[in-house]
Every structure is written in structure tokens, then in C-alpha cells.
Amino acid sequence: MLKRHAANPLISPKHVQPSRPDWSVIGTFNAGACTYNDEILLLLRVAEKPLSTDESIILCPYFVDGELVIDRVRRDDPDWLTDDPRLVQNKKTGLLRLTSISHLRLARSTDGIHFTVEATLWLSATDPFEAYGIEDGRITRIGDTYYVNYTAVSTYGVATSLVSTTDFVNIDRHGIIFPPSNRDVTIFPQQVNGKYVCYHRPMPQFGGLHMWYADSPDLKHWGNHKPIVTSSHVDWMSARVGGGAPPILTDAGWLSIYHAADTEDRYCLGAFIADKDDPSKLVAIDSEPIFIPEASYETEGFFSQVVFTCGVVEREGELLVYYGTSDEHTALATIGVDELVSHLMKS
Amino acid sequence: MLKRHAANPLISPKHVQPSRPDWSVIGTFNAGACTYNDEILLLLRVAEKPLSTDESIILCPYFVDGELVIDRVRRDDPDWLTDDPRLVQNKKTGLLRLTSISHLRLARSTDGIHFTVEATLWLSATDPFEAYGIEDGRITRIGDTYYVNYTAVSTYGVATSLVSTTDFVNIDRHGIIFPPSNRDVTIFPQQVNGKYVCYHRPMPQFGGLHMWYADSPDLKHWGNHKPIVTSSHVDWMSARVGGGAPPILTDAGWLSIYHAADTEDRYCLGAFIADKDDPSKLVAIDSEPIFIPEASYETEGFFSQVVFTCGVVEREGELLVYYGTSDEHTALATIGVDELVSHLMKS
Numbered sequence: 001m002l003k004r005h006a007a008n009p010l011i012s013p014k015h016v017q018p019s020r021p022d023w024s025v026i027g028t029f030n031a032g033a034c035t036y037n038d039e040i041l042l043l044l045r046v047a048e049k050p051l052s053t054d055e056s057i058i059l060c061p062y063f064v065d066g067e068l069v070i071d072r073v074r075r076d077d078p079d080w081l082t083d084d085p086r087l088v089q090n091k092k093t094g095l096l097r098l099t100s101i102s103h104l105r106l107a108r109s110t111d112g113i114h115f116t117v118e119a120t121l122w123l124s125a126t127d128p129f130e131a132y133g134i135e136d137g138r139i140t141r142i143g144d145t146y147y148v149n150y151t152a153v154s155t156y157g158v159a160t161s162l163v164s165t166t167d168f169v170n171i172d173r174h175g176i177i178f179p180p181s182n183r184d185v186t187i188f189p190q191q192v193n194g195k196y197v198c199y200h201r202p203m204p205q206f207g208g209l210h211m212w213y214a215d216s217p218d219l220k221h222w223g224n225h226k227p228i229v230t231s232s233h234v235d236w237m238s239a240r241v242g243g244g245a246p247p248i249l250t251d252a253g254w255l256s257i258y259h260a261a262d263t264e265d266r267y268c269l270g271a272f273i274a275d276k277d278d279p280s281k282l283v284a285i286d287s288e289p290i291f292i293p294e295a296s297y298e299t300e301g302f303f304s305q306v307v308f309t310c311g312v313v314e315r316e317g318e319l320l321v322y323y324g325t326s327d328e329h330t331a332l333a334t335i336g337v338d339e340l341v342s343h344l345m346k347s
Numbered sequence: 348m349l350k351r352h353a354a355n356p357l358i359s360p361k362h363v364q365p366s367r368p369d370w371s372v373i374g375t376f377n378a379g380a381c382t383y384n385d386e387i388l389l390l391l392r393v394a395e396k397p398l399s400t401d402e403s404i405i406l407c408p409y410f411v412d413g414e415l416v417i418d419r420v421r422r423d424d425p426d427w428l429t430d431d432p433r434l435v436q437n438k439k440t441g442l443l444r445l446t447s448i449s450h451l452r453l454a455r456s457t458d459g460i461h462f463t464v465e466a467t468l469w470l471s472a473t474d475p476f477e478a479y480g481i482e483d484g485r486i487t488r489i490g491d492t493y494y495v496n497y498t499a500v501s502t503y504g505v506a507t508s509l510v511s512t513t514d515f516v517n518i519d520r521h522g523i524i525f526p527p528s529n530r531d532v533t534i535f536p537q538q539v540n541g542k543y544v545c546y547h548r549p550m551p552q553f554g555g556l557h558m559w560y561a562d563s564p565d566l567k568h569w570g571n572h573k574p575i576v577t578s579s580h581v582d583w584m585s586a587r588v589g590g591g592a593p594p595i596l597t598d599a600g601w602l603s604i605y606h607a608a609d610t611e612d613r614y615c616l617g618a619f620i621a622d623k624d625d626p627s628k629l630v631a632i633d634s635e636p637i638f639i640p641e642a643s644y645e646t647e648g649f650f651s652q653v654v655f656t657c658g659v660v661e662r663e664g665e666l667l668v669y670y671g672t673s674d675e676h677t678a679l680a681t682i683g684v685d686e687l688v689s690h691l692m693k694s
Contacts, residue, residue, distance in 0.1 A: 089553075096553040156574065157554025179559055179572040180551035182526070203552050204527035206436075206443040207504025212526055221563055221570035225526040227503065 001343065002269070002291045002321055002333035007113050009297045009329030010322075016046055016105065017119050023048045026100055027302055028117070029324030031107070032139035033245070033311025034146060036168060040313055042107040042115060042322060043122060043137040043148060044330060047100040058088055060097035062154075063131045071097055086303055086327070095155075101125070101133035104150065106168060112313065112320055113332065123163065129154050129176060134161075138310045140187040140246045142196075147219065151183045152176065158203065160185045162219065174220055178202075184211070184242030187219070188254065188279065197279050199228060199256070201242035209240030211258060213280035226280045229258065229272060236289050237270065239263045245312035245321070247274070252341045253283045257321060259308050260289070266305040268292045269323070273344050284344040291333060293325070301326025348690065349616070349638045349668055349680035354460050356644045356676030357669075363393055363452065364466050370395045373447055374649055375464070376671030378454070379486040380592070380658025381493060383515060387660055389454040389462060389669060390469060390484040390495060391677060394447040405435055407444035409501075410478045418444055433650055433674070442502075448472070448480035451497065453515060459660065459667055460679065470510065476501050476523060481508075485657045487534040487593045489543075494566065498530045499523065505550065507532045509566065521567055525549075531558075531589030534566070535601065535626065544626050546575060546603070548589035556587030558605060560627035573627045576605065576619060583636050584617065586610045592659035592668070594621070599688045600630045604668060606655050607636070613652040615639045616670070620691050631691040638680060640672070648673025 013025040027047035034041055050059045050070055060071040073080050073088050081089045089096045103124035107115040125133050132153035140147045145164050152161045157180025164172045178185060181203035188197040195215040200222075203209060211229040214222040231241050237260030247254040253273040261267045268289035275281040293305045309323040314337060321333045360372040374394035381388055397406045397417055407418040420427050420435050428436045436443045450471035454462040472480055479500035487494045492511050499508045504527025511519050525532060528550035535544040542562040547569075550556060558576040561569040578588050584607030594601040600620040608614045615636035622628040640652045656670040661684060668680045 094553065155555060156557070157549065157551025159551075159572075176572045177570060179529070179547070179549040179561075180554050181528075181549070200526070202504065202526040202528070204504025205550050205552060206441065207527050208502060210503070214526075216568055216570075217564055218570075221568040223524060223563075223565075223568035225506075225523045 001340070002335050004295060005113065005332040005334065008295065008331040009325060010113060010332055011042075011044065011107060011115055011117065011330040013328065016044070016117050018048055019046075019103065019121055019124075022051050024051055027102070027328050028105075029327055029330055030136045030308055030310045031322050031324070031330050032137040032148060033313050033320070033322045034139040034141055035313055035315075036146070038110065040109045040112045040320070041139075041168065042109075042311065042330065043139060044105045044107050044117065045102050045135050045137065045324070046105045047102045047133075047327070049100040058082060058099055060088060060099060061101045062097065063125050073097070098132045098153065102135045104134060104137045104148075112315065122168075123148070123150070123171065129156050129159055129161070131155065136183065136310050138186055138243075138246055140189050142187075142189055147187055149177065149185045149187060157181045158183050160200065177220055177222060184244075184259075186243035186246045186256070188247050190249070192279055193277060198222070199243045199247075201240075209242070211241050211243060224280075228274065228280060228282060229285065231260065234287060236260055236262055236266070236268050236292075239265070241270070244269060244309040247279065248312065248314055248319070248337075249276070250337060250341050252345055254279045255337070255341060255344075257290070257309055257312055257319075264305070265303075266293065267308050269307055269309060269321075271340060271344055273341065284347055286344055286347045290335075290340070291321075291323075295325070295331075297329050297331065298325045301328040303327035348687070349682045351642060352460065352679040352681065355642065355678040356672060357460060357679055358389075358391065358454060358462055358464065358677040360675065363391070363464050365395055366393075366450065366468055366471075367395075369398050371398055374449070374675050375452075376674055376677055377483045377655055377657045378669050378671070378677050379484040379495060380660050380667070380669045381486040381488055382660055382662075383493070385457065387456045387459045387667070388486075388515065389456075389658065389677065390486060391452045391454050391464065392449050392482050392484065392671070393452045394449045394674070396447040405429060405446055407435060407446060408448045409444065410472050420444070445479045445500065449482045451481060451484045451495075459662065469515075470495070470497070470518065476503050476506055476508070478502065483530065483657050485533055485590075485593055487536050489534075489536055494534055496524065496532045496534060504528045505530050507547065524567055524569060531591075531606075533590035533593045533603070535594055536596070539626055540624060545569070546590045546594075546605075548587075556589070558588050558590060571627075575621065575627060575629060576632065578607065581634060583607055583609055583613070583615050583639070586612070588617070591616060591656040594626070595659065595661055595666070595684075596623070597684060597688050599692055601626045602684070602688060602691075604637070604656055604659055604666075611652070612650075613640065614655050616654055616656060616668075618687060618691055620688065631694055633691055633694045637682075637687070638668075638670075642672070642678075644676050644678065645672045648675040650674035
């Protein structure tokens with residue numbers, strides 16, 4: 001249903017300067033998005049890896065006490081699973097290492113299409129819970145404060161942490177808000193019935209990968225956990241579902257664009273509307289995806305067959321859906337708010 | 348260091364009436380404990396399974412919409428992992444089923460040694476998050492209210508839920524306080540610096556199984572998550588650590604008796620003291636276990652080599668450590684508060 005922008009992909013690794021001369025940028029994707037003054041801002045996830053000429057060796061960068069360490073795993077080492085381009089895993093110990101390390105980088109635009117990516121890092125790994133990097137920032141404006149939650153990855157697991165800013169220069173850190181394993185947290189832009197609200201995605205051992213509701217008195221302590229959208233036998237969402245962009249208030253209720261993946265790791269976007277006064281309750285959901293990987297920059301790339309959004313901006317009745325493609329590029333697709341809402345209310 | 352009681356084990360499956368005539372009780376263990384009026388109360392985890400005469404078939408009971416369903420898995424079915432007596436798991440889909448289903452049962456005693464186990468169920472599965480049963484209740488008295496947190500098990504994963512009572516007859520339900528996978532939650536018996544406090548044990552995919560600190564304004568919303576005791580290369584705690592009994596305030600700080608397991612699934616008890624005013628900070632910890640499986644009822648049984656506590660009662664300067672043995676019996680071991688504290692402060 002979404003309409004791809006002709007300028008896609010908007011941002012690619014070649015547009016972004018690496019943080020060190022001996023690194024290369026391999027992904028500029030899964031951006032949080034917001035309006036700030038007269039600009040549209042993106043917080044890009046920038047994935048980098050050490051430069052290497054030896055294809056037979058997989059390099060795995062991570063931080064120990066602030067120092068960079070690079071493990072070397074032979075691609076044909078029988079002790080390691082090396083098929084997933086994103087990671088390697090030791091078959092005996094279960095130890096997992098990533099093949100890249102991510103940080104968040106600010107990109108600015110006046111038209112929402114042409115972005116200038118800053119050379120400096122906006123947010124990067126600083127504590128042991130971020131030893132493997134930080135990923136997938138999502139921006140929620142509440143009053144004059146912009147809250148950014150992101151995925152902190154380490155041997156502690158995959159957790160969700162929170163920072164905030166009022167000027168995108170000074171950053172306040174609020175620590176881990178969802179302990180591991182939990183990611184894909186989307187915080188609502190206003191309180192509902194006196195409580196802050198979010199959706200989150202626990203990743204249980206031996207359990208389904210579903211989207212859950214939670215609420216909070218202060219954005220830091222979360223409770224009242226309830227599943228809202230569950231992965232199912234419907235094939236496009238058979239493996240997992242999780243939050244996309246922070247929800248948007250419409251006349252029909254809270255509109256969410258979320259992601260789902262099948263057992264082949266094809267990621268699509270879906271949409272639903274939740275009750276205006278109780279967002280733990282579904283009002284309408286499309287059983288079909290609203291957007292699937294079809295363009296070449298979505299079907300090919302670092303991790304192919306992926307469209308994945310962390311940020312949607314509403315402008316003059318239109319939704320600007322910024323989305324990552326194949327864990328590599330940032331692209332834009334659009335749809336009218338009324339068109340999407342009326343489609344969902346009919347479903 | 349702990350002294351086993353001569354009457355051990357205090358409670359065994361044969362002492363407990365099954366909830367249905369066609370079931371047998373296979374475990375009475377991992378009891379929460381408290382004093383109430385002049386009695387010591389235990390909330391026993393009672394594990395049951397359907398009666399069966401066919402050893403070649405493993406029966407897996409669970410609830411669907413309140414109705415009991417029993418799956419049958421052939422012990423030699425090559426599609427299933429059947430080595431763990433507690434569960435089976437499908438090799439292809441990852442689907443996990445338990446071989447028993449647990450509820451909580453109240454046991455009363457005036458001397459702390461001889462217990463009368465009630466015939467009625469105190470708390471049993473009631474919602475989809477408890478489809479595989481409820482396990483490991485822990486009791487914390489705060490003011491005149493007794494809070495009981497427990498493990499809710501289902502295809503949603505392993506979560507922690509909370510109920511409360513003032514009379515052990517009427518029960519208020521407060522829902523899930525830690526989404527999956529999280530268990531071994533120990534709630535402190537009073538606020539610290541104006542906040543409720545607990546330890547919890549997230550079970551991340553691809554991450555270590557550590558004990559974490561969290562605090563809360565209301566016992567329902569939890570945040571400020573920080574690891575406090577991490578599983579390590581020390582062999583007795585190499586696989587996982589997690590909360591045992593709710594912490595006890597001493598002059599030296601908050602005393603916790605916790606559990607740890609090695610990669611062979613041998614469960615021991617350890618102890619530490621945390622800061623009186625900030626229980627996210629360790630004051631003293633013994634690098635060795637304070638209690639290891641040695642008695643025959645600890646080294647043999649349904650799941651052997653396990654000592655595991657959910658409840659400790661302080662009485663006249665002595666700690667009564669009620670503990671589960673081999674996922675089968677409830678036993679008692681004791682130690683003086685001063686003896687344990689001075690041992691830890693020297694370590």
C-alpha cells in the first residue's frame with residue numbers, strides 16, 4: 001500500500017564517513033525520525049566493520065572496558081556457525097559475536113528527502129551493556145523533550161536503554177528500561193489515562209516473539225505487561241512481530257506501523273489501530289502486510305528481504321515512513337493517514 | 348555451612364493429596380515461607396502428572412482455555428529431545444512441553460518442622476500465561492500484606508506474576524510484573540530510599556544468566572535494572588545464578604541466600620550481603636557455596652543434585668532455610684544469622 005519515493009534509497013553506506021580510518025561503513029539503516037524546528041531529523045543506525053582483505057576470516061569487533069577488541073573466526077571453522085552475515089556463534093559454548101558494531105548518527109533535512117549526515121557520532125557504546133554496539137534508535141517527542149530508546153547489545157543479551165535530549169546536542173542517559181532480552185520498544189508521544197505507554201518485544205527462551213503492551217509512571221519503571229499482537233501461523237508473521245515506529249494518534253485510535261518476519265527471515269511491515277483510551281486493546285489490524293520487500297534495494301543487500309521501520313513522521317496528512325532496507329540503506333515510502341486508517345477500519 | 352535438620356525431608360510427594368484422582372504428585376518443593384500469626388506457613392510448589400502405566404510414552408499436560416490437554420510423546424521419537432525428565436522439546440519447531448504441571452499449596456506448622464498440607468489448591472493456573480502451570484512461589488511481607496510472586500509458564504515463555512493476600516484466604520491478582528523470560532524474583536520486605544526493591548533473573552537469548560537489581564514505585568512497575576551477581580567461570584556458578592529467598596535486613600546490610608548452577612545442572616546455595624541503603628551494590632559475597640547437595644534426598648530424585656531455596660524464616664537469631672531437594676522434597680537447614688553474616692564479612 002505504501003508508495004516508494006523515486007529518490008530511494010535516500011541514504012547508503014557510501015554517503016557516511018566511517019568513525020575510524022581503518023573501518024568501513026556497511027549499513028545506514030533503521031533510523032528513528034522526528035521533526036525538530038523546521039527540519040526532519042533521522043537518527044541513523046550506522047553499522048561498521050574493520051577493513052579486511054582476507055575473506056576467509058570473519059572479524060568480530062566489540063568493546064572491553066572501553067577498549068576495542070577484534071576476534072578472528074575462520075569462515076570454515078567447524079566449531080562456529082558462520083552462515084548469518086550479521087553474527088557468528090560458537091556451537092559448543094553458545095557464545096555469540098557480531099560481525100559489525102553499530103552507533104547512532106544524526107542526519108538533517110529540510111525537505112525530508114535530501115539528508116546531510118553528521119560526521120560525528122551522536123550516540124555510541126559507553127558501558128558494558130553496549131559492548132557489541134547500540135542499534136535501532138526510536139525517537140518520541142513528549143512535550144519539549146525527545147526520548148530516544150535503543151537496543152543495547154552485549155554478552156548480557158539484547159536490552160533496551162533510554163536517553164533524552166531537548167536540543168539534540170546534550171544527552172541525558174536513563175539506563176536500561178527493559179532488561180534482556182527485549183527490543184523494538186515504541187514509546188507513545190503522550191500519556192494515556194495518566195500513564196506513559198509503550199509496546200515492547202520480549203525475546204523469551206522457549207516462547208513466542210510477540211509485541212507486548214506496558215505502561216509506566218515515569219518512562220523508567222514499566223509494568224502491566226500484556227501481549228497485543230502475537231506472531232502466528234499466518235506465514236508472513238510466523239517467526240516474530242515487533243514494534244516499528246512510535247504510535248501516532250488518529251481519530252480512530254493509536255496507529256502503529258510494525259514489523260513481522262517469517263521463518264525465512266523476510267521482514268514486512270504491518271499496521272494496526274489500538275484503542276485511544278486503552279492501547280492494550282486492538283481496534284483493527286490488517287491480516288496482510290501493508291509493505292513487503294520488492295525493490296532491488298530491499299530484496300538484495302547485506303541481509304536481504306528486509307523492510308523495517310523505526311520512525312514515521314506525519315506531515316500535512318501524509319505519513320513519511322523512513323525504513324531500513326536489507327540492513328543496509330535508508331529509504332522512504334509514503335501513505336495518507338486517512339487512507340491507511342480507513343483501510344484498517346475496513347479490515 | 349548450613350546444618351540439615353534430622354527430620355529431613357520434611358515434606359514429600361507421598362504426604363500430599365493429588366488434585367485429581369487420575370494424577371499423582373511427583374514433587375513438593377521450592378516453597379516460599381513466612382511467619383503468620385503463630386504459625387510458619389509454606390507455599391509449596393506441588394508438581395503433578397497424569398497416572399500412566401506405559402513407560403514408553405511421555406505425557407505432557409497443559410491447559411488451553413481452561414481445559415486440560417495431554418500431549419503424548421514417544422520416548423524414542425527422533426523428532427523430540429526427551430532426556431530431561433522435566434520437559435520435552437521438538438527438535439524442529441523448538442516447541443517445549445513440560446512433563447508435569449505445578450500449582451501452589453499451603454502448608455502450616457506451629458514448630459516449623461511438622462507441617463499439615465492443605466488438600467485444596469492455594470493458587471493454580473488461571474490464564475494463558477500459566478498454561479503450563481505456576482512454580483516457585485516466594486512470600487514477602489510488607490506491612491500487613493503478604494506478596495507472593497511466582498513463575499508463570501506457558502508458550503509465551505517463563506514470566507513472573509504477583510498476587511497478594513492479608514489472610515491467606517482472599518487473593519488479589521496483580522498480573523505479570525516481569526515479562527518473559529524472567530524468574531527467581533525476590534522482593535525486599537520494606538522500601539529502601541522510598542522505593543520497593545527486588546532482585547530478578549532475566550533469561551536472555553544469547554546472554555548470561557545473572558541476578559539483576561530493580562526498583563519500583565508500586566511493586567508493579569519495575570526499572571533501574573542493573574546486574575548484581577553474575578554467573579562466572581567459577582565452576583559451581585558457571586551456568587546460572589538467581590534469587591533464592593527474599594533478602595533479610597541485618598546490621599551488615601541485606602542478606603541474600605541465592606542459588607547457582609554449573610553446566611552439569613548441579614544447584615548449590617550461595618550467600619551475599621548488599622548495601623543497606625543501595626541494594627544494587629554488593630558489600631560481601633562468598634566465592635564458595637554455603638550449601639551443596641550431599642544428603643541422599645539431595646543427590647538422588649526426580650532431578651538430582653539440587654538444593655534450591657525460595658523461603659527463609661528468621662526465628663530467634665536463627666535462619667530456617669526451607670529448600671527443595673532434587674525437584675522432589677522440601678527440607679530444612681539452619682544457620683545462625685550472626686554466624687553467616689560474620690562468615691560473609693570475612694570473605
